[in-house]
Amino acid sequence: MLDAFLAGAHQVFAFDTLIYMLIGSVAGIVAAAIPGFTVTMAIILTLPLTFTMDPLQGVSVMLSVYVGGYTGGLISAALLGIPGTPSSVATTFDAFPMARGGEPGRALSLGVWASFFGTVISTIILIVAAPPLALIAVKLGPWEYFSLIVFALTIVASLVGNSLMRGLIAGVIGLGLATIGPDPMMGRPRLTFESDILMPGLPFLIVLIGIFAISQLMGEVEDHGKKDTKGALIPDVIEFKTWAVMREVLMHPVNLVRSSLIGVFIGALPGAGGSIANLLAYDQAKRSSKTPEEFGKGNPDGVIASEAGNSATAGGGLIPMIALGIPGSAVDAILMAALMVHGISVGPRLIMDNADLAYGMFVAMIVASLMMLVVCVLSMRLFLRVTDIPKQFIVPTVMICCVIGAFALNNRVSDLYLLGAIGLVGYGLKSLDYPLAPLVLGVILGPIAETNLRRALMSDGDWTVFFTRPISAVLLAAALLSVIFSVRSVLKMRKKDRPATDEQDGD
Amino acid sequence: MTSGSEKSAAAGALAPAASRARTEFARLVSYVVFGLGSVYLSMRAGELPTSRWEPLGAGSFPQLVFAVLAGLCLISAIRAVMDIRKAGQLDGLAAALCGWVKVRRISFALFGLLVAYLAVLPFAGFSLATFVFLLITQLMIAGISKKTFIQSVVAALIFSVGLNLLFAEVFNVFLPRGVLFAG
Known part of the structure; x- marks a missing residue:
C-alpha cells in the first residue's frame, strides 16, 4: 500500500502535473463563479484537454477542477446572492446577508476555509473507507452487482428532481440509450437501424455533454423578461482577514466535522451530490444551533456548514466510484469515463490492479484542496471580476468547447451530429422538468447492469437467485424501500399542499 | 439544477389550475411519445436472434428495459390525465405554446x-x-x-x-x- 501511495504521489508531484492542476484549480473556480455554470460543465470542458495526458495526470487535473469548482460557486453566492452552482444554494442563505452586512471578505474566507477542511476530511475518509470496501466488492457476484445498480438507479431517481416517476423514466431512458450499438457480451449490433452513426453505439461522453452542457447553455439564453441587476453589488474594497477567519472556522469543530460527514455520506450515495449535501448540512447546523433564529442573517455557522457540506461530497463521491465502479454523481461519471478513455476499467479491482492510480487520486485530492486554498487566498480579488463577464461571450464560447470535446473524443464528425440531437432532447427533457442526472447514470450503468444480469443467468438460469442470495436480496429490498419512501413522501406532500391549492383554485 | 427545480416547484405550486393543466398536458405528450417509442423499440429488440450459449440473448435486456419504460410511461400518462381532469381547464393551449416558444x-x-x-x-x-x-x-x-x-x-x-x-x-x-x- 505504501509503495502504491508513494508511486502515486511521485506522479502527482511531477512539475508539469502540478502546473496543470494549478490551471485546473483556477479554471474550476472561475467556471463555478459564473452564475448558471455548474461544476459538471467545468469538468466536461476539461475532459478533452486531458486526452493526451497520462491517466493519473488527467484525473488529477479534473479533480482540481472539481475541488475548485465546489469553492468557486461560493463567490457569486456570497456577493451576488446567486448560487454560482446548484451546490451553493444554501451558501446564499448566510454568506449573502453577511456580505451585504459589510463583511464580504469574511463571508468569502469562511467559505474557502470551510471548503478546504471539508475536502480534507472527506479525502481522509475516502482513503480509509475505499480500500476495505473494494475488498468486499470484489467478492460480490453478478447477482449482487446487478441488484446494486438497480438500487443505485432507484436512489438517484428518488433523490433528484421533483418527481420519482420522471426520475425513473429518465433513468430507464438512459439504460435504453446504452443498449444502442453492439451488445456488451457478444458484440451483436442492436437497434442501430443500419445507420453508420449508431453502429458504434452512443458514446457516453457525447450523451453527457449533450444532455448536461448543450441543454444548460440553451437554457441560459431563455428570455423570461428578468433584468440582470448584478455587478453593482460587488464592493470595491474587500477585507479578507484570512488567518483570523481560519481560526474562526476551527473554533466550530463540531459543525465542521458534522457538515463534512454529511457531505461524505451524501456524496457516496449515487446521484445525491453537492446540492443536497449543501442544504442538508445547513439544515442540520441550524437544528443543532442554540441560536437558530440567527441563521439566514449572516451566521458564520451557516456558511461553514453549507460550504463544508458541499465540498466534502467530492471525496464521498469517489468512494463508490473507486471501490465499486459506481459513480456517485455526474461528475464522478465523467471522471470514470476519463479513465475508461485511457483503457482503465473502473471497478473494485482498480485499487488492486492500478493501486498507484487509485492512491495517486487520493494524493491529488489533498493537493487539489491545498491548491484551491492557496489560489483563493492569493487571488480571490481577481475572481470577483469573473461574475462581470457578459453572457454573450460565455455561452457561445462554452458551446464551442463542448463541440471540441465531443470531436476530440474519437475524431469523428458524426459524433457532433449526435451531440446536437442529444442536446435538443436534453433541452426538451429539462424544459419538462425531467431530472437529467438519472439519465446520464443510466447510460453509464446500463452496460454494467446488462453484463452482470446475463452473467448471473448464464451461471444459473433461475431468476429467484436474485432474491435468495442475502446481499442481493438486501439491495433489492433497499431499492424497493427507497421507491416506497419516495412515493410516501410525495403523497404526504400532496396532502399537505391540497388545502392551499384548493384555496388558490377557489380564488 | 436544484435552484431551478426548486423555483419550478414553487412556481408550480402557485400556478393557476389552467397553467398546471397545460404543463401536465405537455408532459402527457412526452409520456405518449416515450411510451410508443419504447413499445416499438421493445418489439424491434425482440426480433433479435436468441443466443445458443446463454438464456438471455442480445435482445433480451433492451426488450426488458423498453418494456419497463413503456410501463412507467403508461402509469405516468394515466396520472397526468387524472391531474388534467382534476384541474378541469385546458384552454389556451395554442397561446401557451406560442408563449413558450417566444420565451x-x-x-x-x-x-x-x-x-x-x-x-x-x-x-x-x-x-x-x-x-x-x-x-x-x-x-x-x-x-x-x-x-x-x-x-x-x-x-x-x-x-x-x-x-x-x-x-x-x-x-x-x-x-x-x-x-x-x-x-
Whole structure:
C-alpha cells in the first residue's frame, strides 16, 4: 500500500502535473463563479484537454477542477446572492446577508476555509473507507452487482428532481440509450437501424455533454423578461482577514466535522451530490444551533456548514466510484469515463490492479484542496471580476468547447451530429422538468447492469437467485424501500399542499 | 439544477389550475411519445436472434428495459390525465405554446445556428466556421451596436483561431481543417 501511495504521489508531484492542476484549480473556480455554470460543465470542458495526458495526470487535473469548482460557486453566492452552482444554494442563505452586512471578505474566507477542511476530511475518509470496501466488492457476484445498480438507479431517481416517476423514466431512458450499438457480451449490433452513426453505439461522453452542457447553455439564453441587476453589488474594497477567519472556522469543530460527514455520506450515495449535501448540512447546523433564529442573517455557522457540506461530497463521491465502479454523481461519471478513455476499467479491482492510480487520486485530492486554498487566498480579488463577464461571450464560447470535446473524443464528425440531437432532447427533457442526472447514470450503468444480469443467468438460469442470495436480496429490498419512501413522501406532500391549492383554485 | 427545480416547484405550486393543466398536458405528450417509442423499440429488440450459449440473448435486456419504460410511461400518462381532469381547464393551449416558444426563441435560434455550424464545420474548417458562428451568436445575444460588434469580432477571432492553435500545438488534437483548407 505504501509503495502504491508513494508511486502515486511521485506522479502527482511531477512539475508539469502540478502546473496543470494549478490551471485546473483556477479554471474550476472561475467556471463555478459564473452564475448558471455548474461544476459538471467545468469538468466536461476539461475532459478533452486531458486526452493526451497520462491517466493519473488527467484525473488529477479534473479533480482540481472539481475541488475548485465546489469553492468557486461560493463567490457569486456570497456577493451576488446567486448560487454560482446548484451546490451553493444554501451558501446564499448566510454568506449573502453577511456580505451585504459589510463583511464580504469574511463571508468569502469562511467559505474557502470551510471548503478546504471539508475536502480534507472527506479525502481522509475516502482513503480509509475505499480500500476495505473494494475488498468486499470484489467478492460480490453478478447477482449482487446487478441488484446494486438497480438500487443505485432507484436512489438517484428518488433523490433528484421533483418527481420519482420522471426520475425513473429518465433513468430507464438512459439504460435504453446504452443498449444502442453492439451488445456488451457478444458484440451483436442492436437497434442501430443500419445507420453508420449508431453502429458504434452512443458514446457516453457525447450523451453527457449533450444532455448536461448543450441543454444548460440553451437554457441560459431563455428570455423570461428578468433584468440582470448584478455587478453593482460587488464592493470595491474587500477585507479578507484570512488567518483570523481560519481560526474562526476551527473554533466550530463540531459543525465542521458534522457538515463534512454529511457531505461524505451524501456524496457516496449515487446521484445525491453537492446540492443536497449543501442544504442538508445547513439544515442540520441550524437544528443543532442554540441560536437558530440567527441563521439566514449572516451566521458564520451557516456558511461553514453549507460550504463544508458541499465540498466534502467530492471525496464521498469517489468512494463508490473507486471501490465499486459506481459513480456517485455526474461528475464522478465523467471522471470514470476519463479513465475508461485511457483503457482503465473502473471497478473494485482498480485499487488492486492500478493501486498507484487509485492512491495517486487520493494524493491529488489533498493537493487539489491545498491548491484551491492557496489560489483563493492569493487571488480571490481577481475572481470577483469573473461574475462581470457578459453572457454573450460565455455561452457561445462554452458551446464551442463542448463541440471540441465531443470531436476530440474519437475524431469523428458524426459524433457532433449526435451531440446536437442529444442536446435538443436534453433541452426538451429539462424544459419538462425531467431530472437529467438519472439519465446520464443510466447510460453509464446500463452496460454494467446488462453484463452482470446475463452473467448471473448464464451461471444459473433461475431468476429467484436474485432474491435468495442475502446481499442481493438486501439491495433489492433497499431499492424497493427507497421507491416506497419516495412515493410516501410525495403523497404526504400532496396532502399537505391540497388545502392551499384548493384555496388558490377557489380564488 | 436544484435552484431551478426548486423555483419550478414553487412556481408550480402557485400556478393557476389552467397553467398546471397545460404543463401536465405537455408532459402527457412526452409520456405518449416515450411510451410508443419504447413499445416499438421493445418489439424491434425482440426480433433479435436468441443466443445458443446463454438464456438471455442480445435482445433480451433492451426488450426488458423498453418494456419497463413503456410501463412507467403508461402509469405516468394515466396520472397526468387524472391531474388534467382534476384541474378541469385546458384552454389556451395554442397561446401557451406560442408563449413558450417566444420565451425560448433565442435558445432555439442558438440551437439552429449550432446545427448549421456542425453541418458546415467539415467543409469550412474549424477556424472559419467557428469565427462565423461565434460572431453571429454573440451579436444575437447581445444585440448589434458598434461596441458589441468590435467586442464580438475580437472574441470570435481569439476563440476560433486561438483555440485551434491551442489544441493543435499544445494538446496535439487536430480539429477539422475543412475542404477549403485541405492539402
